Amino acid sequence: MRISVIGCGYLGAVHASCLAKMGHEVIGIDVDERKIAELSAGIAPFFEPGLPELLSEAIASGRLRFSTDMADAQGCTVHFVCVGTPQRKGEYAADLSYVNAAFAGLAEFLASGDIAVCKSTVPVGTAARISAELAVSAPGAALAWNPEFLREGHAVQDTIAPDRLVYGVPAGEAGQRAAAQLDEVYRAPLAAGTPRMIMDYATAELVKAAANSFLATKISFINAMAEVCEAAGADVTVLADAIGMDERIGRKFLNAGLGFGGGCLPKDIRAFMARAGELGADQALTFLKEVDSINMRRRTKVVELVKSACAALDPQSSGSLIGKRVTVLGAAFKPYSDDVRDSPALNVAAQLQLQGATVTVTDPEALENAAERFPTLTFEPDLDEALARAHVVVLLTEWPQYRALDPVSLGEKVNAKYLVDGRNILDAAAWRAAGWTYRGMGRP
Structure with missing residues (x-):
């Protein structure tokens, strides 16, 4: 096609x-x-495993090219809109200006029988509005809603072999035609057994919002349990293992730690709350405010743990960070990505610096993007150099190379053996046996 x-x-x-x-x-x-x-x-403008090879292969095959001219969309029969929907400044609601501009520019080149397919995450009701607009500006073309469910770091695999395909289509013949064209687009994954669901616009829009809200809720739930464990002297990792054995709950996304970030989950749950309020259903999603609040509190908790380490290091300082060297392991919001949008790691690093610490941040892939957003922080690509003479080491992004750090050899590089594991991925017993003071999230 x-x-x-x-x-x-x-x-x-x-x-x-x-x-x-x-x-x-x-x-x-x-x-x-x-x-x-x-x-x-053939250069990927961001880090995503497998994309550079795929991009080069597709361009070399002649099946993929790029343009800045919307007129080049003419002659295509299926048009995917994949633009961003960031959070509006000063509001919870989503900014739909890019979506609106994309459809307005595309409408001129839509022929009768074409389908425009939106993959962007939008507030429910957007599809119905755009469909009505296209009925005037591009009669004969149909609109479909096909939400994405990509995980950064696994996006290529999630696109080629998705866990499900969702089609939001209009009623009647237009919807049948749109679904048939999407089936042709996704012939390969459908043949491999990927399930697909056909539904109305509103339900398709809500699928992504509901999925993200559920994941955010599960993450904040276990982080709330971490707060209780911290107060009670219990271990949230063991607690998570125990409740995760219940098949109704499951163990996935029950990893207490610094919380979620990135360009999707935080802004999507806020946009969902804003839209529910516009629809008069705001009470249905008030719990998401607490989900968001719990998530942000975990960042403050990491700062408190660092201050506690500094107080132990220098009892006369009363926890002051002035003059203390802190090494932050991780800048990206998650591993296998260079995305630093709403990165919890960088948020914590900035808070530590504001309170007087000399902060050095290292990351395998995200330092260039991090430096653009937080130019006052110090960034060091060499891990050994970043760790040299540190008073406190803070692990905030769960890259595998950080998980594999040797506590004995690392102890020879630093000035003091204080470690805050903001992701609970390290073996606490091994680090303590090597002489480190280890602090995790919700762990005694």
Whole structure:
């Protein structure tokens, strides 16, 4: 099929490359000239495992190209809109300006029988509005809603072999035609057994919002249990193992720690709350305010643990961070990514610096992006150099190389053996046996 992908950021670039891998002829379109130049040269503008190889292969095959001209979408029969929906400044609600602009620009080039397919995460009701607008500006074209469920660090696999496909389509013949075209787009994963569900627009829009809200709730639940464990002297990791054996609960996403961040989960649950309020159903989602609050409290807890370590190191300081060297392991909001949007790690690093600590941040992939957002922090790509002479080491992103650190050899590099494990991924007994003062989240 001939397919256009409007918006070549994280979602769009991955989606376009994977569609070409599936055998389609794809044109990726974006207004950012630098991004398009990089993609056209086979350079991924962000870190995502497997994407550089996939991108180069697709371009070399001739099935994938990129452009800044929306007119190049003409002649395609399926058009995916993959633009961002950031949080509005000073509000919880989503900013739909990019979605609106994408559909307004695309409408001019939609032919009768084409389908426009939105993958962006939007407030419920957006699809119905855009469908009505397209009925006027592009009669004969149909709109479908096809939410994405990508995990950063696993996006290529999640696109080629998704765990489900959701189609939000209109009623009647137009919906049947849209579903049939999407089946053709996703012929490969469907043939491999991927389940697909067809539903109305509103339900399809709510699927992503509800899924993200549930995951955020599960993460904040175990972090709330961590707060109780800290007060009671219990161990939240053992607690999570025990309750996770109940098949109704499950062990996944029950890892207490610093909490969630990134460009999706935080802003999506806030946008969901805002939209529920507009619909008069705000009471249904008031619990998400506490989910958000618990999540933010964990960042403050890490700062408190660092201050506690400094107080033990220098009892006369009363926990003051002035003059203390703190090494932060991790800048990205999660491993296998260079995404630092709403990164808990960088938030903690900035708080520590504001309170007087000399903070050095290291990360395998995210330092360039981190330096753009937090230019006053010190960044060091060399792990050994970053750790040298530290008074406190704080692990905040669960990269495998940090999980594999040797506490004995690391102890020879630092000035003091104080470790705060903000992700609860290290063997506390091994680190304590090597002479470290180890502090985890919700662990005695």
